[in-house]
Amino acid sequence: xxxxxxxxxxxxxxxxxxxxxxxxxxxxxxxxxxxxxxxxxxxxxxxxxxxxxxxxxxxxxxxxxxxxxxxxxxxxxxxxxxxxxxxxxxxxxxxxxxxxxxxxxxxxxxxxxxxxxxxxxxxxxxxxxxxxxxxxxxxxxxxxxxxxxxxxxxxxxxxxxxxxxxxxxxxxxxxxxxxxxxxxxxxxxxxxxxxxxxxxxxxxxxxxxxxxxxxxxxxxxxxxxxxxxxxxxxxxxxxxxxxxxxxxxxxxxxxxxxxxxxxxxxxxxxxxxxxxxxxxxxxxxxxxxxxxxxxxxxxxxxxxxxxxxxxxxxxxxxxxxxxxxxxxxxxxxxxxx
Numbered sequence: 001x002x003x004x005x006x007x008x009x010x011x012x013x014x015x016x017x018x019x020x021x022x023x024x025x026x027x028x029x030x031x032x033x034x035x036x037x038x039x040x041x042x043x044x045x046x047x048x049x050x051x052x053x054x055x056x057x058x059x060x061x062x063x064x065x066x067x068x069x070x071x072x073x074x075x076x077x078x079x080x081x082x083x084x085x086x087x088x089x090x091x092x093x094x095x096x097x098x099x100x101x102x103x104x105x106x107x108x109x110x111x112x113x114x115x116x117x118x119x120x121x122x123x124x125x126x127x128x129x130x131x132x133x134x135x136x137x138x139x140x141x142x143x144x145x146x147x148x149x150x151x152x153x154x155x156x157x158x159x160x161x162x163x164x165x166x167x168x169x170x171x172x173x174x175x176x177x178x179x180x181x182x183x184x185x186x187x188x189x190x191x192x193x194x195x196x197x198x199x200x201x202x203x204x205x206x207x208x209x210x211x212x213x214x215x216x217x218x219x220x221x222x223x224x225x226x227x228x229x230x231x232x233x234x235x236x237x238x239x240x241x242x243x244x245x246x247x248x249x250x251x252x253x254x255x256x257x258x259x260x261x262x263x264x265x266x267x268x269x270x271x272x273x274x275x276x277x278x279x280x281x282x283x284x285x286x287x288x289x290x291x292x293x294x295x296x297x298x299x300x301x302x303x304x305x306x307x308x309x310x311x312x313x314x315x316x317x318x319x320x321x322x323x324x325x326x327x328x329x330x331x332x333x334x335x336x337x
Contacts, residue, residue: 004318015027021064040305043317044180049117067085090266091139108269110270124268126171132272135161143155145157148223154247155176160172176230178199200217
């Protein structure tokens with residue numbers, strides 16, 4: 001394992017993305033989202049993914065010159081065509097716009113279609129919770145999960161994230177599969193075995209081999225209930241926003257598909273928390289927090305640092321494999337690592 005200072009990691013990631021064609025402001029936002037994942041301890045969605053983004057940028061699978069083209073613009077609903085851009089900066093902007101509209105209208109939704117992978121979904125609730133808004137985010141990806149009792153992958157890991165403006169914020173971030181696929185990829189890189197019940201191989205047989213699982217399918221979280229949640233996520237993203245269903249989204253871990261745009265869809269909902277109460281101002285949030293603490297627990301994600309305010313002097317830990325890959329890309333693109 002290797003330790004890397006956050007400030008240096010941000011610089012390297014930003015410069016690599018710029019060298020791969022991304023505009024500097026978009027590269028800076030994207031790099032922050034990537035490093036925030038590592039800072040949160042979610043290495044499977046952090047720098048481990050950067051080489052895959054760089055390959056796709058250079059191959060044309062991610063459009064480095066993409067903008068966000070307005071398709072629908074209503075007071076409480078905005079839909080963008082992401083023009084195959086990198087998902088991080090696009091979903092960050094979608095969350096910011098949802099926040100702006102919800103502060104005026106009480107509630108707002110923003111969709112981005114024809115985008116790309118965005119990393120850890122929980123990062124994108126922060127623009128909302130920082131404005132005292134409830135934030136909910138959905139995204140899709142390559143099909144890796146079969147329908148209940150099925151044998152063919154139809155659904156992605158179908159992640160859901162939500163943020164509640166407690167103090168500190170409650171951050172819920174989970175895949176509706178038994179485990180995030182990025183975690184499978186990370187274990188495959190380091191030749192680690194999986195927990196039983198996480199995945200199936202390409203023939204639909206249960207497996208603990210991470211590489212076989214990466215080429216196979218994932219089990220739903222909580223059985224049929226997880227499958228039902230995945231259907232909800234796919235409906236709000238690939239089906240309704242589009243333009244591509246999970247079953248047709250290229251796999252970012254398959255180098256043969258690097259030139260093919262993923263056309264991923266994201267969907268954001270922001271709600272003004274101050275407008276929800278039936279009885280006006282109250283202290284129920286504090287009561288609830290105190291109750292959880294008194295019961296010996298803590299609210300989900302309450303220890304996660306604000307990704308919009310990373311401390312450059314902090315450190316992240318990456319595997320030696322990821323460190324070597326970043327070093328190789330730095331040499332390839334002429335960036336000082």
